Amino acid sequence: MPSGTRHGTKPNPDQNSSTPDDAAPDFAPDDVSENPLSPPDNSFRTQGNAGDRSSKHDESHLPLSSGLYLVATPIGNLGDITFRALDILKRADIILCEDTRTSGKLLSRYGVKTKRIAYHEHNAAKLRPEIMDRLGKGQGLALISDAGTPLINDPGYKLVRDCKAEGFNVTAAPGASSPIIALILSGLPSDHFFYAGFLPPKTMARKKELARFAPIPGSLIFLESPKRLAASLVDMAEMLGGTREAAVTRELTKMFEEVRNGTLDELAAHYAEQGAPKGEVVVIVGPADETGNEPSPEDIDARLSDLIKTHRTKDAADILAKETGLKKRDLYNRALALAKPSDD
Structure with missing residues (x-):
């Protein structure tokens, strides 16, 4: 884990185990990578179907290193999920979802049974203290949006900012972004x-x-x-x-x-x-035309005449100055001349 980050307390893998199948295997703490970018050996295995028994033999039940994981999800085609994203989602203590029902469709498809908590713009401020408390106890939390990369037009940047301020590890599993x-x-x-x-x-x-x-x-x-x-x-x-x-x-x-x-x-x-x-x-x-050819006086007059129909003279000059790179004062004076009634 990078210098300056904070682990929190490691959760006990055997805690709350009710059956032998649920018990965590015997492993040394060092077997779980402290660097989330370099997961334990063999942790990324091709997933079978959601109901396939072979999927039970992977290591998704091992805990993640403590920290916040920003996980990208598909924007339409569910096949665009990555092996690493699935591994993190299966091993996380909690998945923070923009909408738990929407995310449930994806997670169900790949047999991810991790507990989900709604985290969206309406409850983010209220929920952040609980999230920080969980991170302080050593939990690994995954953040996903309804589709695509978290934080892009979705809540989350304030949570990332708070995590970094507290020294908690923050990393990302990249993927689709519309x-x-x-x-x-x-x-x-x-x-x-x-x-x-x-x-x-x-x-x-x-x-x-x-x-x-x-x-x-x-x-x-x-x-x-x-x-x-x-x-x-x-x-x-x-x-x-x-x-x-x-x-x-x-x-x-x-x-x-x-x-x-x-x-x-x-x-x-x-x-x-x-x-x-x-x-x-x-x-x-696309970018504006960069040929460097200035518009003709006739083109400028035509554009200004059109703009002053729906904008104040000052605003019309400002708009055309930004479009053409010409001086706003010159355009403003020309717009005033065009706006004057004709003497004829």
Whole structure:
């Protein structure tokens, strides 16, 4: 275990054993690796079916080293669980789940019978002291979300922060993550990217947030509700530029996985006509055009004229400055001139 981490008290493997089958085998404490990244020999065995007797001969009943284990779970295809994730989930004292019923489907599939406790945004503050107490007693706790990698748009970072502050070991068993999978399937540049999560549901707040993201020099990753997808794409086209390349991905790793590429204008038109798609949606917006060619005065006037129809002059200039890199003061003065009534 890394220096500065804290073990807590080791639980007795024989405690609460009621039958010979439940008793822990005779082993020295050193047989259980103190480094969670290097588990005991033979602990990672190919799992049989949930009901297969052969699965009872693995070593999942040995306790984990004390600490918090962040375990990624599949985002759709249950076959994407890793051997290491299953080993940790079987050996943990407790599994902290975003929703115990949702996680129960996955755990049942692989014969994981570890006790589950709900840990979500509504009870996290109340439950953290109990979790810290368990860690102090030497327990190994696994944290999972409903799907994908914990802490990505899910509760957990405050728990990790508290564990690190107290010196408890924190490690992760990596796996599926829908933002990364969507990015690599989109065919858009992946050398620089920014994960923005969910945008605000209301139009004005959404546009304000998009304006902040416009100057970021990389691909943008958004999660979105299918019902709001069409409206969000319209706002993205307005605030980020309708000609920007993008991709709408849905049902990733599932039977009806789809990746639809096009410009933001094209995608907005498609979903406005077709309606809300089914399934989980991730939108990837490619980087802004970096050709270095400044827009023509005619293009600037056209864009400003469009923006001042729905925004204050100052805000219109600010939006276009972020889109083009031009000086905000110059754009503001031009917007004022365009807003003046004609003398003709």
